[in-house]
Amino acid sequence: MAPMHLFLRCVSLGLAAFSVSLAQQLAAEACEEGYPAKTRELLQHVPLRRSISPVTPNVGSKALRPNEGGMPDVIHVGVLLKAFYGTNLHDEYWEGDIVLSFSWHDPRAAGLVPQDLRHRILSSDQATQLMWMPDIVITNVEIEGQQVVSTSIYVDDSGNVNKTQRVLVRIKEEFDGKEFPYDKQALTIQLASATYMDDAVQLVPCKDYSFTDAGPAQFAKSDWTYLWNDLTSFVEISGPLRKSRAQFVVHIVRDASPFLSGTIFPEIMIVVLGYTVFLFPVNPGFAMPRVSSAMIAFLSILTISTRTSAMLPEVRRGIVWMELFEIVCKMLLFTTVLLNILTERVFHTWQQPELAHRLVYELRVGFPVVAFASLASCWFATGQHLQLFAAVHRIALLAAVTLFIWSVVLRDRGNTMEK
Structure with a gap:
């Protein structure tokens, strides 16, 4: 029994050694091919299959720029205005639907693409976890004035990365309303990296019209007419802050026809x-119609001017063209009120009906x-x-009225002396 027991023990040890040797050989072959080794599959002699998801780069490598320690990484930027939703001159902002495109080269990103594929699409959360991102944002957007509709990151097997993002935005803008309602405006979108300075990331405009464009179709349903657009990049230095920025500008001009029909012509x-x-006869029966007509006209122009003020920024320097026009209208109507009171006084108080009729005829002409x-x-x-022009108008009209009143006084004295 002892020799038999010893024989069986030797056989079992030999089989165990053979199994361990076979497992090590299969594991070594799998590691040479880049596949993860799984002990249970090796022991069961199950053929290994390549996983669709590649090995995730380590955290330290993805936190560094592709050119860390060397030249700045170049990010090609494209801005496309998909839709325009209008401007608000009073609160100084405009709204739109834009598509942002960012492209750069990162050789490490090629490892994210399976060998049997040419490219891979990642979501924003996946890309943030798996690869380096330049962290480019819109810098002149209003607080809580941005809503991301979609984000897609395209990675190919050569390490080229393209991020496409659609955003609904409300952009804070400093409008120049001096020529309102015949003004021209520039709609601006400014981009920069929220993390990196200009020595780490540099933005370069992409002039391809499929990535950077805005056209007349986007403004067809607004009171603006499209002129042209431009995308540039520059370095802005503000103390220790040095940023490479990209600026997309769309130049537009306002269609003044709604204001002509709704404000200027009524005034x-x-x-x-x-x-x-x-035009009313100068007699006691028409005194009330004359006074009421002048006052109603003056109050009406004041009412319309409040609507114009509501469309303009509350805090601004100087006046705009529309306010100048309304100032002139107010001065003319104020003049009619003063001259109407003068004619009534000449007729009723000074008892000079002939002079009053002569004054009315002169004013009619x-x-x-x-x-x-x-x-x-x-x-x-x-x-x-504009302010100088308005001041000159006020002084000129008041001087003309003063001279006219003084001439009436002199003529009244002359008539009195003749009598």
Whole structure:
């Protein structure tokens, strides 16, 4: 029994040694091919299969830039305006739907693509965990004025990375409303890395129209007309902050026809309504219609001007063209009120009916000439001298009214002396 027991023990030890040797050989072959070894599969002699998901790079490598310690990484930037939702001149912002494109080269990202594929699509969360990202954001967006619709990261087997992101934005803008409603504006989108300075990441514009564009179709349903667009990059230095920025600018001009029909023409008609006070006969029966017509016209222009002020920024320097036009209209209507009171005083208080009729005739002829010259001159005013232009108008009209009143006083004295 002892020899038999010893024989069986030797056989079992030999089989165990053979099994261990076979397992080590299969594991070595699997490691040479790059496949993970699994002990249970080796022992069961199950053929190994390549996993679709490649091995994740270590955390230390993905936290570093592709050119860490060397030249800055170049990021090609594209901005496409997909839709335009309008501007708000009062609160100084505009809204739109934009598509952002960022592309760069990272050889390490090629390891994320399976060998049997040419490229791979990652989500934003996957890309953040698996690879290095330049962390580029919109820098002039309003607080809570951004909503990401979709984000897709394309990686090919050569290490080329392309990030495409669609965003709904509300952009804070410093509008120049001096020429309102004939103003031209520039819609600006500024991009920069939220993490890296200019010595680490540099943004380069992509001039391909499939990635950078804006056209007339996006503004077809607004009161703006598209002119042109441009994408540039520059380095901005603010103390220790040195950023490489990309700036996409869309130049537009306002269509003033809605304001012509809704504001400018009604204000001109109100001035004409104020002029009608000089068309009424000068007698006690028409005193009330003359006074009420002048006052109603003046109050109407004040009401319309409040609507214009609501469309403009609350805090601004100087006035805009529309305010200049309304200032001239107010001054003309204020003039009609003063001159109407003058004629009534001459007729009723000074008891000079002939002089009152003569004054009314002079105003019927002279006021339209002065009003036309005043309103027409507004179209030649520019944004740089609007305040000076308004001051000159006020002084000129008040001086003309003062001279006219003084001439009436002198004529009244002359009539009194003759009597």
